[in-house]
Amino acid sequence: MDGVLNVIGGREVPARSGATLPNWEPATGDPLGTLPDSEAADVAEAVEAARRAFPAWSATPAPVRSRLLRKVADGLRQALPELARAESVDSGKPLSVATEVDIPRAILNFEFFADAATQVSSECHPMEGHALNYTLRHPLGVVGTISPWNLPLYLLTWKVAPALAVGNTVVAKPSEVTPVTAHWLGRIALEAGLPPGVLNIVQGLGPKVGDAMSRHPEVKAISFTGSTRTGAEIARTAGPLFKKLSLEMGGKNPVVIFADADLDAAVATTVRSSFANQGQICLCGPRIFVERSVYPRVRDALVERTRALKLGDPLLPETEQGALVSRAHLDKVLSYLALAREEGGRFLTGGRQVRPSGRCEGGWFVEPTLVEGLGPECRTNQEEIFGPVATLIPFDSEEEVRRAANGVRYGLAASVWTRDLVRAHRFSAATVSMVKRVWKRLSRSVTMMRLSRAIRRARFMRTASGAGSCFKGLPGDTSHQT
Numbered sequence: 001m002d003g004v005l006n007v008i009g010g011r012e013v014p015a016r017s018g019a020t021l022p023n024w025e026p027a028t029g030d031p032l033g034t035l036p037d038s039e040a041a042d043v044a045e046a047v048e049a050a051r052r053a054f055p056a057w058s059a060t061p062a063p064v065r066s067r068l069l070r071k072v073a074d075g076l077r078q079a080l081p082e083l084a085r086a087e088s089v090d091s092g093k094p095l096s097v098a099t100e101v102d103i104p105r106a107i108l109n110f111e112f113f114a115d116a117a118t119q120v121s122s123e124c125h126p127m128e129g130h131a132l133n134y135t136l137r138h139p140l141g142v143v144g145t146i147s148p149w150n151l152p153l154y155l156l157t158w159k160v161a162p163a164l165a166v167g168n169t170v171v172a173k174p175s176e177v178t179p180v181t182a183h184w185l186g187r188i189a190l191e192a193g194l195p196p197g198v199l200n201i202v203q204g205l206g207p208k209v210g211d212a213m214s215r216h217p218e219v220k221a222i223s224f225t226g227s228t229r230t231g232a233e234i235a236r237t238a239g240p241l242f243k244k245l246s247l248e249m250g251g252k253n254p255v256v257i258f259a260d261a262d263l264d265a266a267v268a269t270t271v272r273s274s275f276a277n278q279g280q281i282c283l284c285g286p287r288i289f290v291e292r293s294v295y296p297r298v299r300d301a302l303v304e305r306t307r308a309l310k311l312g313d314p315l316l317p318e319t320e321q322g323a324l325v326s327r328a329h330l331d332k333v334l335s336y337l338a339l340a341r342e343e344g345g346r347f348l349t350g351g352r353q354v355r356p357s358g359r360c361e362g363g364w365f366v367e368p369t370l371v372e373g374l375g376p377e378c379r380t381n382q383e384e385i386f387g388p389v390a391t392l393i394p395f396d397s398e399e400e401v402r403r404a405a406n407g408v409r410y411g412l413a414a415s416v417w418t419r420d421l422v423r424a425h426r427f428s429a430a431t432v433s434m435v436k437r438v439w440k441r442l443s444r445s446v447t448m449m450r451l452s453r454a455i456r457r458a459r460f461m462r463t464a465s466g467a468g469s470c471f472k473g474l475p476g477d478t479s480h481q482t
């Protein structure tokens with residue numbers, strides 16, 4: 001694809017001012033192109049296009065909306081190899097991850113919500129022979145989505161598809177760090193037959209574009225995924241305007257390995273859950289708690305597997321660790337490595353920037369890093385690093401590890417490894433009040449269990465507020481009329 005543009009009212013356009021921002025290839029550190037440096041005027045134009053498109057789109061029969069969303073999914077599938085390559089080049093993630101995870105899941109998002117569009121239900125509460133109280137669900141109008149760089153197309157579509165499915169029109173703001181596949185989506189949606197103005201993409205900086213969306217009176221809801229700092233900023237702006245808000249924010253997830261677990265399975269999965277996408281996934285497990293009796297064995301196995309991870313050019317098929325997404329993020333991760341050293345951490349693997357030879361010599365790579373010797377309360381174990389850095393912490397009792405696992409201001413996800421079913425449920429029940437998802441790993445045959453109860457109970461400040469992208473949540477939400 002040529003240069004990245006906005007998609008507003010069915011047209012691919014630069015920022016009205018003509019200003020652009022540079023975009024970079026993380027694996028080489030070289031310029032990759034530019035994106036529009038949009039401003040409030042571009043947002044206003046996109047909101048107006050979405051507002052004009054809303055009456056017809058919201059009145060379009062659900063089966064027709066569903067068919068159009070399916071066509072978008074088909075368009076994404078046809079372009080899968082090119083989209084995966086573009087995502088890898090733009091973000092530094094291994095091509096294999098973009099090919100097997102990011103783009104297929106973006107397609108699934110459109111397919112899932114294409115089906116869901118035809119399944120909207122309402123509620124009725126009869127009043128014992130006197131009256132029927134019923135709830136009708138209406139689309140809200142123009143919905144704003146603001147998404148991060150770590151899973152660029154995947155998280156963007158996770159917001160956009162449900163919003164469109166229920167008849168909202170959308171102004172989407174992708175991360176300025178990874179703008180490319182969002183432009184593709186805008187083009188593919190138009191080619192699929194989505195009417196002009198139904199999906200608008202406005203590229204640019206958060207404090208300009210995202211802030212203008214949060215303030216715009218016609219934007220009825222904001223669905224945001226990103227850092228806790230930005231989420232708080234959006235809440236400060238949009239809260240007093242009584243917009244519907246969904247804020248999905250940071251995490252510092254615990255992985256808890258009890259001595260009775262299938263340790264081989266625990267080690268293999270924990271290496272992936274700590275370092276997938278260079279640790280830049282909100283569900284990654286950067287704090288690994290291991291029961292003391294098996295600590296040396298688990299530590300040595302984790303070290304061996306982590307050392308074996310292949311770091312290098314993200315476009316090579318054998319690469320397992322790619323580049324960090326930006327120069328600024330590289331500097332942030334390196335500063336946390338320095339902090340871990342200052343706090344007395346012992347580096348078991350990694351701990352430094354690396355420069356692969358050849359094409360990627362100037363890229364932003366950090367070796368996957370395991371650190372031990374740090375207590376749960378130090379800053380390294382309290383603050384979100386969002387990079388390829390995990391700490392190992394031994395524990396002696398279930399009560400001790402429960403307190404330590406819960407002892408952060410974030411909550412998002414947790415993994416518990418044990419063969420003891422009673423303990424798995426007891427532990428997760430004690431942990432779900434703090435975290436949003438708990439995976440209980442009981443054995444090879446029972447590997448993953450999501451607790452919807454946990455999702456309901458995770459409405460707390462530093463990680464989540466609102467209802468994420470559930471169909472009945474934002475931005476798939478609707479207004480209620482009873």
Ligand code: NAD
Pocket residue numbers: 146147148149150155173174175176204205206207209210211214225226227228229230231233234248249250251281282384386412463
């Ligand atoms: P970020 O907060 O810097 O940016 C996210 C988005 O917000 C970007 O599009 C950005 O341009 C925009 N933005 C920035 N300032 C803004 C403002 N003042 N007003 C409106 N919008 C603004 O986050 P990031 O660095 O792109 O992403 C990494 C973060 O995302 C991590 O903290 C990670 O945990 C989090 N994350 C959370 C989840 C989840 O489901 N909870 C999923 C993925 C990532």
